[in-house]
Amino acid sequence: MKKEFLKFIKNYIKENKMSVITIIGAGMMGSALSFPASDNSHDIRIVGTPLDKDIIEQAKLTNYHITLKRYLPDGIKFYSDNEMEEAIKGSDLIIGGVSSFGVDWFLKEVLSKIPNSIPVLSVTKGMIDLGDGNMLTYPEYYRKYTNPYKSLNAIGGACTSYELADKDNTHVCFCGDDINVLRILKRMLETDYYHISISQDVRGVESAVALKNIYALAVTLAVGISEKKEGKGVIHYNSQAALFGQSVREMMKLIKILGGNEENIVFGAGDLYVTIFGGRTRKIGVLLGKGFNIDEALDTLKGVTLESVVIAGRAATAVKELIGKNKIDRKDFPLLLHVDDIITNKAMVDIPWDDFEIEREL
Numbered sequence: 015m016k017k018e019f020l021k022f023i024k025n026y027i028k029e030n031k032m033s034v035i036t037i038i039g040a041g042m043m044g045s046a047l048s049f050p051a052s053d054n055s056h057d058i059r060i061v062g063t064p065l066d067k068d069i070i071e072q073a074k075l076t077n078y079h080i081t082l083k084r085y086l087p088d089g090i091k092f093y094s095d096n097e098m099e100e101a102i103k104g105s106d107l108i109i110g111g112v113s114s115f116g117v118d119w120f121l122k123e124v125l126s127k128i129p130n131s132i133p134v135l136s137v138t139k140g141m142i143d144l145g146d147g148n149m150l151t152y153p154e155y156y157r158k159y160t161n162p163y164k165s166l167n168a169i170g171g172a173c174t175s176y177e178l179a180d181k182d183n184t185h186v187c188f189c190g191d192d193i194n195v196l197r198i199l200k201r202m203l204e205t206d207y208y209h210i211s212i213s214q215d216v217r218g219v220e221s222a223v224a225l226k227n228i229y230a231l232a233v234t235l236a237v238g239i240s241e242k243k244e245g246k247g248v249i250h251y252n253s254q255a256a257l258f259g260q261s262v263r264e265m266m267k268l269i270k271i272l273g274g275n276e277e278n279i280v281f282g283a284g285d286l287y288v289t290i291f292g293g294r295t296r297k298i299g300v301l302l303g304k305g306f307n308i309d310e311a312l313d314t315l316k317g318v319t320l321e322s323v324v325i326a327g328r329a330a331t332a333v334k335e336l337i338g339k340n341k342i343d344r345k346d347f348p349l350l351l352h353v354d355d356i357i358t359n360k361a362m363v364d365i366p367w368d369d370f371e372i373e374r375e376l
């Protein structure tokens with residue numbers, strides 16, 4: 015164990031003290047974590063990014079979070095980005111609440127200001143494509159450009175922010191290098207509704223929950239296709255189920271190629287389910303399924319956090335690189351490659367149903 019965290023762990027175990035948890039990035043998910051944090055009686059600070067001014071201003075006045083559309087727990091102290099250093103001082107844990115679009119801001123403007131003795135727990139889902147067929151999870155990306163002694167952990171799993179705020183039962187996985195740090199983070203945040211597995215397989219957990227965004231877009235194409243044919247409100251499940259099954263198959267292959275354990279499909283498939291029904295990604299899948307091209311769909315959804323488009327492009331670039339090097343077979347990824355065609359080449363939706371069929375001889 016790195017010596018920086020011995021202090022953190024000893025203090026925590028000795029005093030079992032209520033901690034100071036500082037959430038940086040006042041979006042919906044980061045802010046929703048204030049509910050399990052508050053139910054564990056921690057002191058909570060929320061720091062807005064330069065883009066979160068409206069959220070912080072309103073929360074300071076009324077405690078109401080304008081995008082989460084919920085009142086936050088009492089007693090939270092709110093800070094704007096220029097007050098970040100003051101908020102970090104005395105913290106026991108920093109939660110990184112930015113989306114994929116804020117990862118470089120978090121790396122440059124936040125991580126360097128966090129002392130090595132304070133662990134970081136990030137909610138951001140996504141991966142970086144290295145151009146050679148390999149990809150990095152965000153904790154690995156942060157690790158590459160930051161002090162090697164920083165404790166970088168992340169949360170994967172199925173969890174919509176507004177349902178966490180409503181204290182609906184939720185099961186997530188905290189991942190990181192050090193199991194003892196993970197055990198403490200779990201103790202700090204678990205409640206009777208926020209259930210936490212822990213895992214040192216950062217690649218496996220983080221790739222599973224990042225990849226699900228691509229496939230949530232893919233499955234919800236079927237929702238748009240049936241709405242286009244029969245009108246809103248008419249729901250068909252066969253085609254969604256076929257796409258869900260193919261998604262799970264491709265995700266498992268990708269998790270393995272990326273070096274994670276395939277058993278993380280439990281977190282990826284759960285997350286896929288919740289995102290299909292309750293995520294923002296559904297909005298773009300449905301529009302594309304209805305016949306919008308990618309530009310029209312993105313234009314219609316301006317201002318909505320849509321990470322699926324980014325991760326689909328990055329994963330497809332990596333997969334095409336590996337196909338080019340004959341390391342993998344393009345026949346294994348028909349759905350990913352179709353989503354990429356829709357996004358990169360502005361193709362219209364034309365699900366390659368026959369390519370999902372297999373023949374397994376024993």
Ligand SMILES: NC(=O)C1=CN([C@@H]2O[C@H](COP(=O)(O)OP(=O)(O)OC[C@H]3O[C@@H](n4cnc5c(N)ncnc54)[C@H](OP(=O)(O)O)[C@@H]3O)[C@@H](O)[C@H]2O)C=CC1
Nearest residue numbers: 040041042043063065112113115116119138139169173319
């Ligand atoms: N691990 C988990 O359990 C879960 C994780 N997530 C993930 O959490 C992340 C945040 O999601 P969510 O809170 O719903 O999204 P929001 O859009 O509500 O919040 C995103 C946050 O990132 C900030 N941000 C966006 N772009 C930039 C930028 N260029 N520079 C600096 N900051 C930026 C936002 O500012 P602004 O509000 O002004 O845009 C905001 O603080 C996503 O990666 C999502 O996939 C989601 C659900 C569960």
Ligand SMILES: O=C(CO)COP(=O)(O)O
Nearest residue numbers: 172173174289293294295
């Ligand atoms: O990751 C999520 C739920 O676990 C939320 O997904 P969206 O970004 O599509 O809303």
